[in-house]
Amino acid sequence: MAVKDTGAVIAERDEPSLQGEAEAQRAAPAVMDVLAEKEAWRKDMPGSPVKDIRSAISLNDRALFIRSLFRGDPMLFSNTVTRINIMESLDEVLACLRDEFPEWNMDSDVVYRFMMAVRRKIR
Structure with a gap:
C-alpha cells in the first residue's frame, strides 16, 4: 500500500510540472512572431x-x-x-x-x- 501512495504523490508532482511547461509554451511568443513585429x-x-x-x-x-x-x-x-x-x-x-x-x-x-x-x- 505504501508503494501506491508514493506513486500517487509522484504522479501528482509530475502533472503540475507538465501543465506549467505547457502554459509557458503558450505564453512565450514564437520566434517568427517576434521577428515579424520588428x-x-x-x-x-x-x-x-x-x-x-x-x-x-x-x-x-x-x-x-x-x-x-x-x-x-x-x-x-x-x-x-x-x-x-x-x-x-x-x-x-x-x-x-x-x-x-x-x-x-x-x-x-x-x-x-x-x-x-x-x-x-x-x-
Whole structure:
C-alpha cells in the first residue's frame, strides 16, 4: 500500500510540472512572431506619396515627434526632415537616423509613425 501512495504523490508532482511547461509554451511568443513585429514600418504600406515629408505629418504628430524623438528641439526636427527630403533611398535615411539618433527604438510606436511619414516620400 505504501508503494501506491508514493506513486500517487509522484504522479501528482509530475502533472503540475507538465501543465506549467505547457502554459509557458503558450505564453512565450514564437520566434517568427517576434521577428515579424520588428520594424513593422518596413512592411506596412504608407499612405499616398508626398513631395515633402512635412505634408505627411499632422500638427499633433509633429509635436509628438519633436518631444519624443528630437529631444524637444523643433530646429533639430526641421533640419532632419529637410535632410531626409533630399535623400533618395530608405537605406540612406536609416543610416542618417541611426547615426544622429542612436537612442531611438526602431520598434516603438512613435518611430513607426515617423517612418511611415518618411516612407510616403521615400518608397
